[in-house]
Amino acid sequence: MSTLVDYSVDDGIAVIFINNPPVNALSQPVRQAIKEATMAAGGDDGVTAIVIACAGRTFSAGADIREFDAPVKDPSLPILNDFIEACAKPVVAALHGTTLGGGLELAMSCHYRVALKSTRVGLPEVHLGLIPGAGGTQRLPRLIGAAAAIEAITTGRHIPANEAMDLGVLDEVVEDDVLQAAVRAAHRLVGDGVISRTGDRDVDLETLQDGVFSKAKAKLSKRRRGFDAPQAAVDAIEWASTVPFSQGLLKERECSNTLKASLQSKAQRHLFFAERLALKIPDIPKDTPLLDVATTGVVGAGTMGAGIAICLLNADLPVVLVESKQDALDRGLERIRKTLDRDVDRGRLDSETRDVRLARLTGAIGLEALGTVDFVVEAAFESMEVKKKIFTELGSICKSTAILATNTSTLNINDIAAVTCSPDRVIGTHFFSPANVMKLLEVVRGDKTAKTFVATTLKLGRRIGKTPALSGVGYGFIGNRMLEDYVRESQMMLLEGASPAQVDSALEAWGMAMGPCAVMDLAGQDVSFLTRDQNRELLPNDPLYCVPGDIMNAEGRFGQKTGKGFYQYPDGRTRQNDPDAIDLINAAATKLSVKKRVTITDQEILDRCLCALINRGAQLLDDGIALRASDIDVVWSAGYGFPAYRGGPMFYADSVGLDVIVQSFETFAKEFGNDYGYWTPAPLLVNLAKSSKTFAEYDADQKGSA
Ligand code: COA
Secondary structure, X not given: OOOOEEEEEEOOEEEEEXXXXXXXXXXXXXXXXXXXXXXXXHOOOOOXXXXXXXXXXXXXOOEOXXXXXOOOOOOOHHHHHHHHHOOOOOEEEEEOOEEEOHHHHHHHHOOEEEEXXXXXXXXXXXXXXXXXXXXXXXXXXXXXXXXXXXXXXXXXXXXXXXXXXXXXXXXXXXXXXHHHHHHHHHXXXXXXXXXXXXXXXXXXXXXXXXXXXXXXXHHHHHHOXXXXXXXXXXXXXXXXXXXXXXXXXXXXXXXXXXXXXXXXXXXXXXXXXXXXXXXXXXXXXXXXXXXXXXXXXXXXXXHHHHHHHHHHHHOOOOEEEEEOOHHHHHHHHHHHXXXXXXXXXXXXXXXXXXXXXXXXXXEEEXXXXXXXXXXXXXXXXXXXXXXXXXXXXXXXXXXXXXXXXXXXXXXXXXXXXXXXXXXXXXXXXXXXXXXXXXXXXXXXXXXXXOHHHHHHHHHHHHHOOOXXXXXXXXXXXXXXXXXXXXXXXXXXXXHHOOOHHHHHHHHHHHOOOOOHHHHHHXXXXXXXXXXXXXXXXXXXXXXXXXXXXXXXXXXXXXXXXXXXXXXEOOOOOOOEEOHHHHHHHXXXXXXXXXXXXXXXXXXXHHHHHHHHHHHHHXXXXXXXXXXXXXXXXXXXXXXXXXXXXXXXXXXXXXXXXXXXXXXXXXHHHHXXXXXXXXOOOOHHHHXXXXXXXXXXXXXXHHXXXX
């Protein structure tokens, strides 16, 4: 038998023990070995029942995603699951860790499920643009009803064992020794002489309230706008209640195969691996020693500082929150308390955990309170002068192994590091607002940041639930640098006659969470202006550059916070078209002699904005600011609302074809001129297009040469 699966028999119970680290993915050799072991147990008169369990940190976390691009080799997971369900001897699954996707589908094909209390179960396939394709959409509703299955499968959430037990996914939850509990259950089932097969059940009719499927789909079309898989999952769950089990399985299979071949799923699978690859830095060996981060400090108790403190507290880390004035500190502490209270009110947190977390929070006046912490993140006002002053002090106050992080969105980390006695400990951590909600964490490596500090900060980012991506030092790092070009082009079209609403709705219909004009209004036109103004020497000397934004700032139309910007916000949040804003932009365009265009199509809006974005991405790769195209995709999907089902800007460029993109640049240069090099494609883009290569191939080549 395979080394991936151990097989042993004791007291009539065969134990099939999967050992495929790190997450016991059900690759073909594992499936084959499970099938052989099940057959051996089935054919052995000395075996009365079977237990399936896993070694290591988790029961299987699902099918092996790396196999998804190749044709399925026998036995497929659906076939294996049917085979196990049909077994004439009771089969018990012993669950622990994160029993996800194919792992849970395998467990649901067993006749009894016992789980360790700390287990979480779920069917997260929608996050890969898929539906559970090995019986999950047909078996789960038979266990927990249609409505609960819709919720579980379309959110893909990890359900705690006790809740899963209440729902009916699990039969038993134990405090410890799940294997022994499973063996005991196996003996009991043999004694009872009854085998309960999920596929033999019907979906509970009470869960099929009127319109449950159509209502779910309508809701998902808003909440998961543009994603195909959640809609398909609802259809598949409906089949569980409308067609016989065997037919439902076939339909599920067909639907799953279609999705697997779709660009959406390929894009989401790309991001799954990209997020994990982003943590691996070519020149930082895997065994680089990591610093122990047990205590943390945050400098600055404003919106950002409080948000960062919440992230750290939520990861069970103690936080010292530091301010220079008592009233500012009190406001920050209150903000944190209120956020955790709200989480309790919304059922996201129990009050006991909130109290434990708040007990780990201390407020202090003055940086001296940070002498013993392992990790400090400074989230003070975005000013080089302010930050330099803080870091000069931190360098001497903090212990010699403390990581000194600055939360900046544009400032040069090297300049900040230079004022400390140990620049090797200084690193950038660019959180996104609201910091306790937004996933992205750009980790900025200074020229002198030591490898240990980079590796520890990336790891800490994961620990606090963020999606980290590494950037080199450069204006705007990866995300905001690219945003600059994307916004430039969108604002150019405002001068040419497109309305903010047209620009935004074209990009939102394509999948962006929010169009660029609305983003600017949200971020604050004053904030964007200040950044532009402080960095003029790095930006094109173009008299038309972001003029609409400059006007909004000059007119005090700062966006949502003043109720007016590119749009007006009568209730402070909901945008409405504002003819005054359009008049202001038109007047500026006339003054600057910008030729009004009769029509600007939605396609042109997409092409110009996305080409500008992709070109800057290619340039950042050329400049070494971004290490990999896939890191850029992580940044834009986790932090800038780029639709995950399009895989990020560089994956999207690959899917369009780099030659097509380069061709667009030629067209745009002819049509709109190229005085400022906007339509000069980055050398990397040209080279890849010339050699018919993709950004994915570029990444693979880099890996090979690292
Ligand atoms: N197939 C193939 N590889 C997988 C995998 C899967 N289903 N699940 C995880 N891995 C790999 C990861 O790529 C990573 O590889 P790396 O070390 O080479 O980067 C490794 O296993 C560890 O995963 P990671 O996500 O870093 O560990 P974690 O402890 O943070 O999270 C899980 C563990 C299981 C929660 C998480 O990996 C996960 O959600 N996996 C996907 C589950 C899923 O979607 N299953 C359905 C598949 S259709």
